[in-house]
Amino acid sequence: MKITDLIAHPMSAPLERPVWTAHEPFRRAELVLVEIRTDQGIVGLGEVSTGPQSLVCKLLEEMRPLLIGQDPLKLDAIWQRLFSITCPRPGGLGGWDGLPPPLPRNQRPQFMAALAGVDIALWDIAGKHAGLPVFRLLGGTRTEVFTYAVGGFYVEGGPVMACAQELAGFAARGFKAVKLKTGALAPADEVARARAVRAAIGPGVQLMLDMNAPYDVGTCVRFARDVEEFDILWLEEPLHWYLQPSDFATLARSVPIPLAHGEREWHSHAVGVFIDSGAIRYVQFDCTRYGGFSEAMRIGRHAAAKGVMVAPHSAAHIQAHIVSAFGDAAYAAESVGDERMHPIHHRIFRGGATYGGDGMVHLSAEPGFGLDVDWKAVAALRS
Numbered sequence: 190m191k192i193t194d195l196i197a198h199p200m201s202a203p204l205e206r207p208v209w210t211a212h213e214p215f216r217r218a219e220l221v222l223v224e225i226r227t228d229q230g231i232v233g234l235g236e237v238s239t240g241p242q243s244l245v246c247k248l249l250e251e252m253r254p255l256l257i258g259q260d261p262l263k264l265d266a267i268w269q270r271l272f273s274i275t276c277p278r279p280g281g282l283g284g285w286d287g288l289p290p291p292l293p294r295n296q297r298p299q300f301m302a303a304l305a306g307v308d309i310a311l312w313d314i315a316g317k318h319a320g321l322p323v324f325r326l327l328g329g330t331r332t333e334v335f336t337y338a339v340g341g342f343y344v345e346g347g348p349v350m351a352c353a354q355e356l357a358g359f360a361a362r363g364f365k366a367v368k369l370k371t372g373a374l375a376p377a378d379e380v381a382r383a384r385a386v387r388a389a390i391g392p393g394v395q396l397m398l399d400m401n402a403p404y405d406v407g408t409c410v411r412f413a414r415d416v417e418e419f420d421i422l423w424l425e426e427p428l429h430w431y432l433q434p435s436d437f438a439t440l441a442r443s444v445p446i447p448l449a450h451g452e453r454e455w456h457s458h459a460v461g462v463f464i465d466s467g468a469i470r471y472v473q474f475d476c477t478r479y480g481g482f483s484e485a486m487r488i489g490r491h492a493a494a495k496g497v498m499v500a501p502h503s504a505a506h507i508q509a510h511i512v513s514a515f516g517d518a519a520y521a522a523e524s525v526g527d528e529r530m531h532p533i534h535h536r537i538f539r540g541g542a543t544y545g546g547d548g549m550v551h552l553s554a555e556p557g558f559g560l561d562v563d564w565k566a567v568a569a570l571r572s
């Protein structure tokens with residue numbers, strides 16, 4: 190089997206209501222669907238959830254001639270060949286080794302994003318070729334994967350405590366765990382929001398705090414001690430972006446709540462340092478942002494060996510396969526509690542992994558990721 194084409198489909202859609210995290214506003218949903226075709230008629234689908242889209246699509250187009258004619262089942266060889274473009278290499282300066290010249294430093298994050306879309310599509314092809322869903326291809330047996338719903342985004346001018354009713358609504362829909370966006374307001378106000386959510390969801394629903402890197406170590410220690418009484422499962426991305434694994438380790442020794450991290454790291458080498466430091470109990474690499482499914486599996490294997498729980502970030506229709514593959518070494522796949530927060534996924538995809546209203550994502554027996562695409566919707570959303 191040979192690859193015959195790669196097509197990128199950039200899409201965007203305005204959110205019904207603009208929202209904020211502690212770090213940034215969200216006014217539009219964006220996604221690049223990556224389609225890889227083969228000479229046997231098998232088509233693989235991948236996705237990229239980060240941007241800027243124009244650069245990601247440019248890099249995908251530059252990857253296209255390197256992929257045509259390749260065996261799509263040689264996933265690791267393709268991944269390593271493409272990844273080598275990010276580094277200086279003997280004979281590579283002028284493209285003399287048959288690959289493009291070394292990538293400019295400032296394009297590395299977007300290259301890792303483009304690589305993610307390619308790699309996910311290749312895993313889809315591998316599953317379809319084998320006639321197996323990806324989780325079965327990896328030896329996974331769970332067809333039901335625990336999930337949690339994320340919410341509590343900030344709405345400008347909206348009531349601060351609306352998060353309590355929102356997350357209680359997720360619990361009413363059967364979610365056994367919910368995650369609250371936090372960190373944008375003064376710590377005392379965020380403690381009040383956590384208190385209100387815990388009161389609204391009751392003691393039987395797990396509660397995590399998604400912080401988006403708002404604090405230094407000392408402030409976070411004080412905040413963690415103030416929210417400890419609300420039975421918090423984890424503090425996610427608690428520290429400023431520039432702080433190091435050693436700072437996370439200091440925090441972990443100082444607070445009773447476990448830490449989660451990894452969704453914004455570009456590759457397994459950086460995530461591995463966090464795992465090895467002993468700082469985090471949950472690792473949240475996002476294969477649709479950087480590196481793809483292969484890199485997520487490398488991270489998962491390293492985490493499982495060190496006793497760190499695998500908890501991939503977002504895109505449950507893809508990442509639930511990782512959770513199934515790692516069995517008891519994995520915690521859950523993340524779901525969007527309010528479908529309006531990702532209008533693209535819910536317009537273009539049918540089948541695959543779906544939420545069953547019972548706190549679980551249900552994996553399909555269809556080969557690959559089991560996704561059918563509404564191509565008319567893709568065309569309508571094209572950006």
